[in-house]
Amino acid sequence: MDGTLLVGRTIYVLAGEVGFEEQLHEVMTSDMQKYEKTREIAWLLKGLSVERLLEIFDAIPLRTGAQKTIATVKKAGMITAIATDSYQLAADRLAKRLGIDRAFANELDIKDGKVTGKTKLNNQKLEPRMPGCKIHSICKRDILHNLCDELGVTLAKSVVVGDGNIDRCMIEDAGLGIAFEAQAELNEVADIVVKGDLSKILEHIL
Numbered sequence: 634m635d636g637t638l639l640v641g642r643t644i645y646v647l648a649g650e651v652g653f654e655e656q657l658h659e660v661m662t663s664d665m666q667k668y669e670k671t672r673e674i675a676w677l678l679k680g681l682s683v684e685r686l687l688e689i690f691d692a693i694p695l696r697t698g699a700q701k702t703i704a705t706v707k708k709a710g711m712i713t714a715i716a717t718d719s720y721q722l723a724a725d726r727l728a729k730r731l732g733i734d735r736a737f738a739n740e741l742d743i744k745d746g747k748v749t750g751k752t753k754l755n756n757q758k759l760e761p762r763m764p765g766c767k768i769h770s771i772c773k774r775d776i777l778h779n780l781c782d783e784l785g786v787t788l789a790k791s792v793v794v795g796d797g798n799i800d801r802c803m804i805e806d807a808g809l810g811i812a813f814e815a816q817a818e819l820n821e822v823a824d825i826v827v828k829g830d831l832s833k834i835l836e837h838i839l
């Protein structure tokens with residue numbers, strides 16, 4: 634979602650608007666595990682109303698070609714999904730806006746319309762002491778496998794798009810793994826590298 638469907642990253646935009654950029658930088662540059670950072674960052678949102686959060690989220694611009702890409706693959710009969718280490722309420726919001734079928738993310742605890750700071754991580758199989766991808770708050774490989782199982786779709790027919798290290802595991806396993814405006818290390822494991830307009834991926838899919 635962040636960086637692929639949206640320009641920029643939701644948490645940085647929230648930090649700028651709400652005013653916790655310094656604290657965010659501190660967490661991001663700390664030596665905490667990735668999933669611990671996700672938990673810590675949610676505390677920075679404590680007290681923020683859902684209304685304001687979504688107002689800020691809605692103003693984040695879409696990537697060029699995002700709407701066209703989703704509309705076109707849906708027309709072709711594909712099922713679409715968001716998997717993100719951002720928040721479920723944001724992912725659901727964007728999914729609804731773009732007509733995306735499913736969304737998987739971390740759950741922010743909400744009470745009386747406000748963020749409490751607690752989170753429920755999507756990844757229920759954290760392996761903090763193991764090397765590999767299970768240190769992320771969401772394992773996109775697991776999401777991909779589970780969704781393919783549920784839908785009765787072979788992995789070979791799956792297409793994924795990502796831009797960061799967290800996307801590596803799903804890009805490795807998908808039938809077609811696309812790195813979009815991605816970090817260099819992701820480009821190396823992806824089947825295809827795309828930059829600029831997201832709808833450029835369509836010529837590789839359809």
Ligand SMILES: [Zn+2]
Binds near residue numbers: 766767771
């Ligand atoms: Zn993973």
